[in-house]
Each structure stands twice: as structure tokens, then as C-alpha cells.
Amino acid sequence: EVQLMESGGGLVQPGGSLRLSCTASEFTFTTYWMTWVRQAPGKGLEWVAHIKQDGSQKYYMDSVRGRFTISRDNTKKSLSLQMNSLRVEDTAVYYCARNGWGRYFDLWGRGTLVTVSS
Amino acid sequence: DIQMTQSPSSVSASLGDRVTITCRASQGVSSWLAWYQQKPGKAPKLLVYGASSLQSGVPSRFSGSGSGTDFTLTISSLQSEDFATYYCQQANSFPFTFGPGTKVEIK
Numbered sequence: 001e002v003q004l005m006e007s008g009g010g011l012v013q014p015g016g017s018l019r020l021s022c023t024a025s026e027f028t029f030t031t032y033w034m035t036w037v038r039q040a041p042g043k044g045l046e047w048v049a050h051i052k053q054d055g056s057q058k059y060y061m062d063s064v065r066g067r068f069t070i071s072r073d074n075t076k077k078s079l080s081l082q083m084n085s086l087r088v089e090d091t092a093v094y095y096c097a098r099n100g101w102g103r104y105f106d107l108w109g110r111g112t113l114v115t116v117s118s
Numbered sequence: 119d120i121q122m123t124q125s126p127s128s129v130s131a132s133l134g135d136r137v138t139i140t141c142r143a144s145q146g147v148s149s150w151l152a153w154y155q156q157k158p159g160k161a162p163k164l165l166v167y168g169a170s171s172l173q174s175g176v177p178s179r180f181s182g183s184g185s186g187t188d189f190t191l192t193i194s195s196l197q198s199e200d201f202a203t204y205y206c207q208q209a210n211s212f213p214f215t216f217g218p219g220t221k222v223e224i225k
Contacts (some may be wrong), residue, residue: 035214037162045154045162045205047214059212064120095161103209104152106173108161 009112033099053103141206
């Protein structure tokens, strides 16, 4: 089955770090840009970061630039998000998403919850 | 950054009704616009891309239109499975941004 599966979420204190992973199945991972999108509890969707097929281009939303790092391992069909200096406002469900046409999110994982709280 | 707005923020409708949701961009995005449907506790689902192209497997009662700054998503005859929240997203330039969502509820 064509799918994405996130892992790595959990409870972390403000200032702490967490690494999210996303594993792709049954599609040619190297063909697609990949993205992380988050959704705070009861709120809307927020684009977080974007990475090109070969990892040579990366883009971030302003509030996470310098704290979060998106990366990928094409040999393992895996996408990652290293999150440092976490803030309470980073609390959200984090989704990984495949980019159709490099811009639209045509396949989503189920999401993983990150809670930043003391 | 390009700001996206949607109206209405919520709409109450009955089965079989025609529902139209509007999305407006703070600057032109050409046709780089998508619509997503999200049900509670689930991941979003892509419905329309390129402003008017229907994603594979999406029922034909959904349609999108517009270009530049003004866009619409229309559900021609509302079905029970369509009660959800709908988001627009601009893909013209980084950061990609979403609208705040429109919740379609049962009247």
C-alpha cells in the first residue's frame, strides 16, 4: 500500500529536542519533494519545511528556521525533522506529506503528536 | 508572506445542497492553489490542485475555479461524507500558506 508513517512524537520540556521520522512505502521516494506540515490542537494547518528530491534545497517557515532541520535518506526512503530549542507553541500534530508536482500535498501520513510542556 | 483568507468560516447545510467556499490570497498566486478536506482526527486529503484540477478518485461533485487572488470550491450536491473542514493552500511561493479553514456542518 502506498503510505507514509510518522514516528518519534512525544512529550518534551521547553528548550528540549525531538527527532521525527517518516517512512515511505510503495512509491518511488526519490521522485518527490517532501514536506512537514503541523496542526496545533484545534487549529488550522501550517506548512513547516520542504526538501527537494536530492536534499539540495530546503525551505523553512520563519518561526522554525535555525531550530528545525529537515533531512532525508533516500536509501531508506525516510524523511526526518530534527527539532531543537522547542517552544510551547510548537505543540502540534506533525504530518509528513508527499509533494505532487512539487507543490501540492497528495499523500499524508497519520501524524505524530508533539507536546512541549513543563 | 502570502496571506490566505476563507469565507465563510463555517456553513450549515443540508444533504443535497450546493455549497460554495471562497478563498482569497493577499497577492496573486496564478493558479497555484489547492483545496483539502479534513475530517476530525484524520489527515487532510487533497481534493483540487492547480485551482481547478480534480485529484484522482475525488467525486465529480467537487469543483474548483479561479485564478490570481480569488478562488472557489463548490460542492454541487452535499453528501453525508462531505461534512468536514476545508482548507485552501497557495503553492505559488514559499512559505506555502493555508487558509484558516471552513467547517461544513449539518443543518
